[in-house]
Amino acid sequence: MKHLRASLAIGTALTAMIALSSCASNEGGTPAASGDSSGSASTSLSGTLNGVGSSAQSNAQTAWTKGFQTSNSGVTINYDPSGSGAGRKAFIGGGAQFAGSDSALKDDELSGTFALCASGSKGIDIPVYVSPVALVYNLDGVKDLKLDAPTIAKIFSGKITKWNDSAIAKLNSGAKLPSSSITPVYRSDSSGTTTNFTDYLHQVAPSDWTAEAGDAFPYKTGEGAAKGSGVVSAVTGGKGTIGYVDNSSAGDLSVVAVKVGGGFVKPSAEVASKIAETSPLDTARGSNDVVVKVNRKAIDTAEYPITLVSYMIACQQYKDAAVGSLVKAYAEYITSTDGQQAAADTAKSAPMTGTLLEKAEAAAKSIK
Known part of the structure; x- marks a missing residue:
């Protein structure tokens, strides 16, 4: 090509x-x-x-x-x-x-x-x-991180700044979370992936993420990077980093399991396909x-709400x-x-x- x-x-x-x-x-x-x-x-x-x-x-x-x-x-x-x-x-x-x-x-x-x-x-x-949009992270000693929408919103808006914050610890019982700083990595360019990510946060955690969905990332906490490849590079090259990318770009990075209903779901083709088919037009x-209006408030663990169409x-x-x-x-x-x-x-x-x-x-x- x-x-x-x-x-x-x-x-x-x-x-x-x-x-x-x-x-x-x-x-x-x-x-x-x-x-x-x-x-x-x-x-x-x-x-x-x-x-x-x-x-x-x-x-x-x-x-x-x-x-x-x-x-x-x-x-x-x-x-x-x-x-x-x-x-x-x-x-x-x-x-x-x-x-x-x-x-x-x-x-x-x-x-x-x-x-x-x-x-x-x-x-x-x-x-x-x-x-699916994957939340990728680089944190020594932690391979099975679980997060819910309010906690993700607080991390990317700069309200949660340490990996051992009580909100993260509560979702990850038994995990050895370090006291080191969190560096959220966001898209610095105009990005539809950002639109999907921020739409999820605004719909599911509106009190913690008051900004409307949009192509431009609304906060300037952490580190900005151009394109998905830039986010992957920044997360890979940093320590205590976390970012959002299309799942095809996740590579060998660790991936967050996101809270859906009563469980936690990692991104996959199966859960993305299901929510795309069941969401309204x-x-x-x-x-x-x-145009698909992805159901960000899904509670079925067979669906993944941070899916982009x-x-x-x-x-x-x-x-x-x-x-x-x-x-x-x-x-x-x-x-x-x-x-x-x-x-x-x-x-x-x-x-x-x-x-x-x-x-x-x-x-x-x-x-x-």
Whole structure:
């Protein structure tokens, strides 16, 4: 996979890079990759697509790009994991043909115009990636840390500063907690992972986390780091550190078990998949704008409430029909069972199932 590393300011140049030719599109038919869950061979698709966005999606995008380009050798997909906020900004301004974002388009974004979309058309959110957000930590001698929402909120807001604080000790009976300082590590960039993490804290522990959910981390306690890779690096290189990252990036770091109902749950594809399927959709959205309202207050230990549903953001209809045909084909592959399994194998994500998968597939097919 080729990674686009250019500045968002070169949006016009990126758009000019598209040299698409789609025989199927020119003939008024469906692209050969359309409707084929394997993304199997199509010599009619060619050109370059540039995507920007979610670093949580980075490993999945590697798998999707490889699978799609293997079956469509005339296509090049570039994905720059600069963060969800950067992705939405690039897509809205025309610097990317699609965005990856761990938070859906906001109302003020939807009220504006989208540079690459046809007149009267807006961006739509298509669920493509479901993954738990892991709380990773580096604390000598403690391998099975348990935390609840109020305690997590107090740690990341700076109200709890020592590892042997009574609130942590109460949840970890028998653990040898040191008296050393806690260093919370947060995302310093605009991050959809932060939106999901802070949404959980605000909903489940509102008296301890008064800030609303958002892409920007609201407190400046501890240490900031750019992208998930930066958080992992800071947690790994520090002592007494704790941070939040997409589970695919957790690596060998210790992972917190989060209190859910009467038990404690560690992140996994199974518990993330379950909560994504059982959570309601945002009914205020249009028919092809599929946004999941994750149930942060889950009490079933088969579900993990700090789960992110990450989106591919695309135009409902593109100004350039050839661009639309290629984006549609890529979206259809990503939302297919093969595409979902490819991401699961590479990124430990949770393949979408049931109604959510059906809605995502329908949204992908609706792109023009």
